[in-house]
Amino acid sequence: MKRYNIRIAGVGGQGVVTSAHILGNAMSAAGKYASLVPFFGSEKRMAPVEAYVRASDQPIYEVGEVVYPNVIMIYHPQVITHGKSYTMPFYTGLKENGMILINSDADIIPDEDKRILEELNARIYMIPATQIAREIAGTELATNMAMVGLFFGITRLVEIEHIEKALIERFLGGTFVASGGTTALDSAIEKKFKKKQELLAKNLEVIKYTLKLAEENGWVEEEEKVAT
Amino acid sequence: MPDQRVVDPEYLILEAPRERKFITGSQAFAEAIKRANVDIAIAYPITPQSETMHLVGDLYAQGYVKDYYRAEEEYGAMSAIAGAVRGGARAFSATSGPGLLRGLEAIVSWPGHRIPAVLGVMTRVVNAPLSIQPDNVEISYLLNCGMIVLHAENQQDVFDFTLAGFVISEKVDVYIPVAVCTEGFFVTHAKGYVNLPPEDMKLPPRDPYKAPVPPTDCEIPPARIQRDAPVQKSNFMSYLIHAVWQQEIWSANQRSRKWIKHYLGGLVEVVNPDAEVFIVASGCAAAQGREAQRYAEMEGLPVGLVKVKSIRPFPAQEIREILKKAKAVIVPEHNIVGWLAKEVKAVIPNSGIVVDGPRVYGGMTLPVELIMEKIYEALGVKKAKKTVV
Numbered sequence: 001m002k003r004y005n006i007r008i009a010g011v012g013g014q015g016v017v018t019s020a021h022i023l024g025n026a027m028s029a030a031g032k033y034a035s036l037v038p039f040f041g042s043e044k045r046m047a048p049v050e051a052y053v054r055a056s057d058q059p060i061y062e063v064g065e066v067v068y069p070n071v072i073m074i075y076h077p078q079v080i081t082h083g084k085s086y087t088m089p090f091y092t093g094l095k096e097n098g099m100i101l102i103n104s105d106a107d108i109i110p111d112e113d114k115r116i117l118e119e120l121n122a123r124i125y126m127i128p129a130t131q132i133a134r135e136i137a138g139t140e141l142a143t144n145m146a147m148v149g150l151f152f153g154i155t156r157l158v159e160i161e162h163i164e165k166a167l168i169e170r171f172l173g174g175t176f177v178a179s180g181g182t183t184a185l186d187s188a189i190e191k192k193f194k195k196k197q198e199l200l201a202k203n204l205e206v207i208k209y210t211l212k213l214a215e216e217n218g219w220v221e222e223e224e225k226v227a228t
Numbered sequence: 229m230p231d232q233r234v235v236d237p238e239y240l241i242l243e244a245p246r247e248r249k250f251i252t253g254s255q256a257f258a259e260a261i262k263r264a265n266v267d268i269a270i271a272y273p274i275t276p277q278s279e280t281m282h283l284v285g286d287l288y289a290q291g292y293v294k295d296y297y298r299a300e301e302e303y304g305a306m307s308a309i310a311g312a313v314r315g316g317a318r319a320f321s322a323t324s325g326p327g328l329l330r331g332l333e334a335i336v337s338w339p340g341h342r343i344p345a346v347l348g349v350m351t352r353v354v355n356a357p358l359s360i361q362p363d364n365v366e367i368s369y370l371l372n373c374g375m376i377v378l379h380a381e382n383q384q385d386v387f388d389f390t391l392a393g394f395v396i397s398e399k400v401d402v403y404i405p406v407a408v409c410t411e412g413f414f415v416t417h418a419k420g421y422v423n424l425p426p427e428d429m430k431l432p433p434r435d436p437y438k439a440p441v442p443p444t445d446c447e448i449p450p451a452r453i454q455r456d457a458p459v460q461k462s463n464f465m466s467y468l469i470h471a472v473w474q475q476e477i478w479s480a481n482q483r484s485r486k487w488i489k490h491y492l493g494g495l496v497e498v499v500n501p502d503a504e505v506f507i508v509a510s511g512c513a514a515a516q517g518r519e520a521q522r523y524a525e526m527e528g529l530p531v532g533l534v535k536v537k538s539i540r541p542f543p544a545q546e547i548r549e550i551l552k553k554a555k556a557v558i559v560p561e562h563n564i565v566g567w568l569a570k571e572v573k574a575v576i577p578n579s580g581i582v583v584d585g586p587r588v589y590g591g592m593t594l595p596v597e598l599i600m601e602k603i604y605e606a607l608g609v610k611k612a613k614k615t616v617v
Contacts, residue, residue, distance in 0.1 A: 001526070024419075028250060035418065061382075062519040063414040063512055064593030 003056040004155065005066045007093075009085045010075030010144075013045040018170065019075075019144035020051035023151065025166035027055050030158040035060045048084040055157060070098035073147055075129070077104040089113060097121050101150055103129035103143060125150065125219055127210065136209055137202035149207035153214025154221050163207055171200045229290040232430040234265070237395045240431060241388075241491050246423035253415035256383040256422050257322065257348055257408075258283035260390035261293065264346075265430045267317035268295040272305045274327035275360045276412035277350045281322055293320075302331030306347075310334060313343045314443065314451065316436035318394060322348030324412055328366050329354055339374030339404040339477045342441055342450045344397035344434075346390055347375075349409040350416045351511075351562070353591050361591020362411040364511060367539065368567035370407055374477040376484050377540040378492075379510040380410040381518075383420035385537070392491035394431060402484045403440050404477060409539075411512040411562060413591075440480075485541050495543035496534050496550070500525065503532030504555045505606045508547070508572050510536040513560045513594060520560075520599035531603055536568065544575040556606035557582045560599050564589040 006023070010016040020036055027034035037052040052066040072094055078084045080102070087093065091100065091113065098120065102108075105128035109117070117124065129146035133139060152158055172193075214220060235244070240263065251259070257280045261269070269288065271281040288296035295317075299305035302323055312319045323331055328349055338345065353359035354366050370377050376396065378389045386408065393406035410416065436443060446455045458469040488495055499521055507517035514535040524531035534550055536543060551557055551572075559569040559582060566584055573579035583606065586598035604611050 035420070037418065060519075061515045061522070062596050063411075063418060063515055064595070067593055067595040068597050 001056065001058045004071045005069045006053045006055065006071040006073060007066045007069040008051045008073045008075065009079045009090060010049050011078060011084055012047045012049050014075045015141065015144035016049045016051045016075055019148050020053045022148055022166045022170055023053045023055065025169050026158045026162045029162040029165040032057050032157065033060050037065050048086055050086050068093045068095055070095045072100045073151065074102040075143060075147055077108050080108050091117060094120060094122060099123040099125065101147060102126045103147060105131055125154065127213060132209060133206055136206045142203055142206045145203045145206040146210045149210030150214055153211040154219050156220060160208065164204055167200050167203055171196050229292060230428045232428050234432045235429045237431055240425055240429055241392050241395065244425035244429060246425050248421055248423050250419050251383060251422050252417055252419050253383045253386050253410060254279040254283055254417065256386040257390055258287060259424055260387045261320055262287055262427060263425065263430050264391055264394045265318060265433050266293045266320050268312045269293050269320045270297055270299050270305050270308045271321045271323065272299050272302050272327060274324045276352060276416050277322045277324040277327065279416065280348060280350065284320065302327045303334055306331035306334035309345055310338060310341060310343050313345050318434035319345045322350065324350045325352035325354045325366055329369065332369060336373035340473060341454055342403050343405050344403050345405045346393040346397060347405060347407045349407050350412040351409060352412045359591055362413050363563055363589050363591045364411060365563035365565055367409050368565060371540055374481055375404055375540065376406040376481060378406060378408050378537060379539050380408060380415065381511060381514040381535060382415060383422045386410050386415060387422050387424065388492060396484055396487045396491060398434060399487055400438055400440055402480050402487060404480050409511065414512045481541050488538050492537060495538040496536055496546045498532065498534055498550055500532035501550060504530040505558065505603060506532045506534055506551060506554050507558045507560065507599060508534045508536060509560050510539060510568055513562055516594045516596050516599060517560055519596045520603065523596065523600060524603055529603060529607055542571055547572060547575050551576050554581060558599060558602045558606065560594055561587045562594060563587065
């Protein structure tokens with residue numbers, strides 16, 4: 001049984017919750033299982049935000065926030081450097097043999113924490129996700145996509161078409177039928193649709209880049225490494 | 229709205245082909261109402277119930293539910309439900325935490341007034357300090373009023389219990405209300421897979437004359453009991469009537485067992501009946517217990533799960549039988565008082581085997597790891613814990 005209990009920590013405005021939905025929808029598109037935990041707090045821009053996703057190839061029964069994750073995704077360096085997190089330190093509750101995916105262009109983990117993480121046999125993957133988003137999509141708003149790509153690049157839980165399906169569902173709405181012909185739409189909708197399609201394409205490009213990045217770095221997970 | 233045809237309840241609940249959908253618990257409630265041929269829905273909004281009643285309001289707008297209104301508050305809502313049902317309607321309401329307690333005086337009078345209805349209870353904290361999170365202590369307030377109390381583990385249960393709830397509630401030998409309880413947010417606002425029968429089918433309408441005490445006029449019970457309360461007669465009449473009437477309510481509650489078995493596959497579900505250690509749980513805690521049981525099995529530990537679907541009637545005989553050879557019984561709960569642990573202890577001869585907890589309250593998450601710890605303790609398994617808490 002492959003089972004990932006994921007805690008995503010970032011700051012308001014980064015699309016932490018959106019990417020949790022995309023992770024879940026991609027799993028669902030692949031015929032696998034995912035559950036999301038809706039978190040109701042008073043989030044605001046640059047304030048701490050957390051989201052939780054469980055992903056597995058088997059049915060998931062448990063509910064609630066992920067208190068003991070085996071995957072932690074950090075979307076913003078300030079989660080670590082400024083303690084912008086509901087759970088401090090950022091690796092609180094991390095299980096043995098788990099992994100931490102961090103968006104940072106510099107090594108920001110203090111030595112003391114590194115020792116603890118080593119003891120837990122945690123794998124740490126650090127990528128400059130914001131930089132990647134800015135370079136490929138032209139906006140740092142795609143940081144979350146870079147992180148989603150990295151996660152699936154390491155875990156190989158779904159194929160790229162499943163992620164694409166999840167993106168379409170998120171950005172174009174599940175019911176919109178593009179093949180129905182856009183001529184019938186008035187220009188306003190068409191313009192909006194075109195913009196959304198561009199957004200989708202750029203996001204997908206970012207995801208593809210970090211998927212490949214995981215492979216190039218030899219981070220792709222082997223079956224036996226999965227912590228339960 | 230598609231044209232709906234009336235089908236036999238047996239067919240709709242047990243036989244009709246089902247399609248898998250990925251929906252929230254609130255949507256699961258609404259999907260059940262859509263197929264239940266509900267005449268009227270009355271409620272007062274409260275988090276986390278609001279979403280469900282909003283969706284039921286949409287069903288009214290689409291024509292699935294014949295009438296719908298927002299009451300002045302819960303006391304009014306629950307009183308109006310009694311009136312509507314007495315008038316021959318099939319009615320649905322739902323509430324949460326403080327709303328349930330506000331409506332409680334009216335709700336606990338439903339069984340005695342022979343009001344067959346379904347009440348959705350989406351749990352939330354009731355005690356101070358205020359919180360909207362899914363603590364489920366409120367269910368314990370429903371246990372002694374005579375109504376049937378079902379506790380749904382997930383979105384599928386929500387749908388099945390609600391749809392079957394109307395049918396069970398209206399059986400002539402039952403004819404008391406059904407509460408379908410589930411944890412707010414954890415179930416109501418989270419998505420899960422639900423197998424749904426076609427939406428162009430619905431239950432037959434309620435037949436109010438198919439009743440143990442058919443409504444004829446105000447001079448005959450049950451209307452007479454409400455219009456002209458026995459307390460206005462002699463003390464003797466008052467306690468005599470109350471006694472026989474309440475005996476009948478609790479007998480009716482017991483008689484619902486066969487229908488719960490028929491439509492919902494039993495009052496309990498047992499996983500790994502030959503185990504040495506059992507997790508006994510209801511609602512969301514059963515989902516956490518199911519996960520713990522799976523992990524325990526992967527580790528080769530003799531652990532089973534008893535999911536209690538029906539809290540009233542309580543599956544006393546079933547639990548006594550299953551736990552006959554159990555070495556330890558772990559009862560995870562989402563409340564501080566441990567109402568389920570008390571129920572379990574009361575029906576087995578060796579209550580000392582019941583481990584109190586793990587319990588979380590205030591609506592916080594109940595990590596599976598807490599249940600695993602109790603399992604290791606019960607089986608004497610030593611595990612080096614490296615998790616940083």
